[in-house]
Amino acid sequence: MSGIIRTKLSVMMFLEFFIWGAWFVTMGTYLGKSLQASGTQIGTAYATQSLGAIIAPFIIGLIADKYFPAQKILGILHLAGGGLLWYGTTVSNFEGFYPIILLYMIIYMPTLALVNSVSFKQMANPNKEFPPIRFFGTLGWIIAGTIIGKLAWEQNNTLVLTFKMAAVASIALGLLSFTLPDTPPAKKGQKTTFSEVIGLESIGLLKNRSYLTFFLASVAICVPLAFYYNFTNPFLNEVGMKEAAFKQSWGQWSELIFMAAMPLFFVRLGVKKMLAIGMLTWVVRYVCFAYGNGDANYWMLIAGIVIHGVCYDFFFVTGQLYTDNLAGERFKSAAQGFITLATYGVGMLMGSYISGPIVDSHKTAAGHDWQAIWLIPAGIALGVLVLFLLFFRDKNAIETRPGLDIEEPSAAVQI
Template identity: 55%
Template structure:
């Protein structure tokens, strides 16, 4: 792959995740400031999950059959930038939800589009993709550092910056390498789009256990994304958004170390370590503070690398190994639907409901109780996985 192409794809990845990271982490803090309650905040975050559920239809019926991926990417980011700009004027919870939902339906399909554009230019994705994809993590970190440095965590300016970056990527997309539709002329199938062919894998008890635990662990994940920044700001941790980028730094490190751990620990141990890390993270948040026990807060943040990489990345590898060749793509789509779609959708709404229940009259929150709830959820998933999943060779074979 030429150096020019590498730079183009790396810049694309940086902007793709900068756009998301610049508003997503701190949105809860901003919404609480303008008078939204916990349920309103949870509803706002659920728009991303609805986008994850619906986005396969967009990719399957439009980008994969009618138009080049880079053009669809450009149109979606240009449109999304306009929506983000107008979002700063919306202060009613219901109107905010529907406006952000429109944006989510535009943004979430672009996550698959940038991957497709990258893969189309690569001869060896295993070695060529990671160094380019990691620029996305760096983009997310840069977004957190920027808004922390500008001290705008609780302002609408995060949406303005996101809008500007989205329009920039929208224009830039039209200059990316050509990625023509892969299934031009082929009639779209709902079964293919939703990955329903992967349901055959449910004959294997290990796969069923993995799917169930993936669903359960995705629920507490939404607690972290929706309310960690409001929590850290409320208890007085300075530059919370910037310090939360320690989690992405940890993710970056453990992503590089994945091959080392995978060869020595195997699937079950890595998934278990991830689940225990989820429990530990929320216990750290529940019992830590911004005084003598401040290190517990940092531990909870830094554990993000293990929580995310050891579970979700390992899970993707497990699914690839478990699925026969003809349903590998469907299986990956199915697990994405279960985790980022259904699981985090439940988590976004339930986290908002619990936060609302534990909001005091003065607007503060009983954070210890709030964080013990996802800790308990993660513990249940861990116990179920420990009992019912084993490391033996999958019964599903290639055919």
């Protein structure tokens, strides 16, 4: 791969996640302060991510993979997405904003798979060449949060600028996409079935009791996960944290650090302990949020943020690798698509619709009873952990390949 292509792919990956990170983290705060949205409405807005994740495989599997070059679809989707994001800044109520963000997420979520397709097509050895390029995606998310925090858009109630910033970046990526190397449709002329699109070919894995336990735990743990993605930024701003979006980006640095250390943990801990530690860390995070504040327990807020690497990597990345090893060569892609659809689609969708009413039910004259709110997802995560420990039996270590070959899910969130 030439230096020019590598640079273009790195910029593509940077912008892909910069766009998402520019508005997603702080949308709850924006909706609450600028559009006077309720917790239920905020949860409904975040549910559009899950709806997009559910629809994305059909756009990729039935359209992109069969008829059009990936880079051109990527360009069209981002140009359209940029226009939608900018238009969203002109509406002044949630009723007008919701259909815009819903349509945007249906457009955006398929691009997560498209940037991977464009990247892999240019690589002779994806195991070694992809991670350095994917790093720029996480960096893009971090830079977006840093800009928002350092420019004090949260404190100044100017978060509408996050959508304008994302819109400009989306248009830039749309234009860049048309200069990317040609990535012709992978399944041109082939017949694609419904079961192939959603990964049902791998459903036989659920006959394995341990994998069924893992699968159900993965869906269930996404319910408390939605509380974090939907309401952490409003919570941190309400309790008085300065530069909240910037400090939340520390979680992505943590993710990178623990990702690099994953092979060492695999060898020493094995599948069951890795997954259990990941779920336990979600409990710890929510307890930290429940008892943290802007004064003496400020350190608990920071701790709840920086353990993100353990929360995400130990459960979701370990789960990807566990699925990959169990599925084998024939069904690995279908299995990754199926688990992604179940977690970030169904699981997160349930979490988004559950979290909003709970936040509303704990509204007070001064804001919210956040301690009571955060103890609910902590309790859910603890319940999932206990059931997982009781029924999961596979204690073997994951077979790791050189370069820690972690497949990127076709439409997953990696935050």
